[in-house]
Amino acid sequence: xxxxxxxxxxxxxxxxxxxxxxxxxxxxxxxxxxxxxxxxxxxxxxxxxxxxxxxxxxxxxxxxxxxxxxxxxxxxxxxxxxxxxxxxxxxxxxxxxxxxxxxxxxxxxxxxxxxxxxxxxxxxxxxxxxxxxxxxxxxxxxxxxxxxxxxxxxxxxxxxxxxxxxxxxxxxxxxxxxxxx
Numbered sequence: 001x002x003x004x005x006x007x008x009x010x011x012x013x014x015x016x017x018x019x020x021x022x023x024x025x026x027x028x029x030x031x032x033x034x035x036x037x038x039x040x041x042x043x044x045x046x047x048x049x050x051x052x053x054x055x056x057x058x059x060x061x062x063x064x065x066x067x068x069x070x071x072x073x074x075x076x077x078x079x080x081x082x083x084x085x086x087x088x089x090x091x092x093x094x095x096x097x098x099x100x101x102x103x104x105x106x107x108x109x110x111x112x113x114x115x116x117x118x119x120x121x122x123x124x125x126x127x128x129x130x131x132x133x134x135x136x137x138x139x140x141x142x143x144x145x146x147x148x149x150x151x152x153x154x155x156x157x158x159x160x161x162x163x164x165x166x167x168x169x170x171x172x173x174x175x176x177x178x179x180x181x
Contacts (some may be wrong), residue, residue, distance in 0.1 A: 008037065008045040018054050025054065031067055033057055033074060073097045129153070 015022045028034050029044070034053055036044040046054075051121070060070045072095045078085035087095070133146055 008047055009051070011036075011044045011046070014046040014051060014054070017051065018058065019056075020058065028054065028057055031071070033067070033071060068102060069095075069099055 009017065011022045011025055015025050018025075023035070025044075025046075029036065034046075034050055034057070036046045036050055039045055057070055057072070060073060062068075063074070075098075076087060076091035076094060079088050081093075101142070129150065133150060136146055137143060
């Protein structure tokens with residue numbers, strides 16, 4: 001009685017046939033690009049369809065496509081075309097939209113991280129003088145002298161933050177003092 005079931009290859013045999021390492025095949029499985037069957041002993045077994053899928057992944061990688069891009073491409077069928085197989089215009093548009101959506105989501109995450117980083121840096125800048133004060137106090141410096149330094153530093157930063165107009169308002173005008181220029 002002939003055996004009609006397709007030949008299944010172990011990870012080592014499949015890797016050898018594809019010209020890659022077994023680790024490469026396991027990595028693509030971890031990324032969800034391929035799902036081999038498992039033997040009763042939980043060994044990975046690859047069929048012809050898996051090998052064709054791996055071949056497609058390896059070709060796309062050799063062309064410089066990212067694994068995220070390849071993941072989107074593998075969701076769409078190739079169509080027979082002159083000289084081989086190609087994506088239809090509709091499939092290309094779907095791949096484009098999916099990748100553009102991922103990029104947009106990443107841009108939003110990057111912007112949120114930038115805001116969070118800015119807030120963290122501001123908080124760090126606020127805490128640094130406190131930490132310096134405590135370090136100096138623990139080193140035995142005089143509390144009153146340190147507090148006076150902090151008051152002067154605070155007054156300087158407050159004054160530096162004022163607009164030129166606000167600084168001029170503090171100075172008496174020549175007409176108010178009775179002096180003429």
